Amino acid sequence: MSADWDEKFTIGIEEFDQQHKKLFGLINELETSVRQGNSRSVMSKVVDELLHYTLTHFSQEEKTLLENGYPDYEYHLQEHNDLLGQVREFKNNHDAGKSVITMELMGFLVNWLTNHINQTDRKYVPFLQKINK
Numbered sequence: 761m762s763a764d765w766d767e768k769f770t771i772g773i774e775e776f777d778q779q780h781k782k783l784f785g786l787i788n789e790l791e792t793s794v795r796q797g798n799s800r801s802v803m804s805k806v807v808d809e810l811l812h813y814t815l816t817h818f819s820q821e822e823k824t825l826l827e828n829g830y831p832d833y834e835y836h837l838q839e840h841n842d843l844l845g846q847v848r849e850f851k852n853n854h855d856a857g858k859s860v861i862t863m864e865l866m867g868f869l870v871n872w873l874t875n876h877i878n879q880t881d882r883k884y885v886p887f888l889q890k891i892n893k
């Protein structure tokens with residue numbers, strides 16, 4: 761399993777492509793940390809960073825979609841919030857010592873991100889491109 765960025769994830773909106781790349785980078789960092797068997801506190805920092813950056817990225821996307829009157833905004837928001845809920849729950853369990861970060865979780869994050877980019881994010885691209893012409 762790899763969390764490497766690939767050109768096929770490019771959606772064509774520079775700002776969000778850069779942010780998606782950074783998200784892959786952070787998942788990669790977490791994966792490296794899992795492989796190295798780092799301590800809970802080190803892992804916790806990486807999870808925090810990932811969660812924080814995910815929040816930043818999601819809110820920027822949401823702001824753009826909302827401001828431009830994107831018709832599928834509610835659904836998009838729902839997907840973001842579902843993921844955030846899962847990551848927060850995971851982080852709380854991890855910080856409380858109730859769970860460990862596994863490669864399975866890494867797989868879940870990479871799958872979520874690639875599916876979300878390729879299916880849900882890609883849908884807003886023609887809409888935004890039309891508006892910004």
Ligand SMILES: [Fe+2]
Nearest residue numbers: 821876880881
């Ligand atoms: Fe999104």
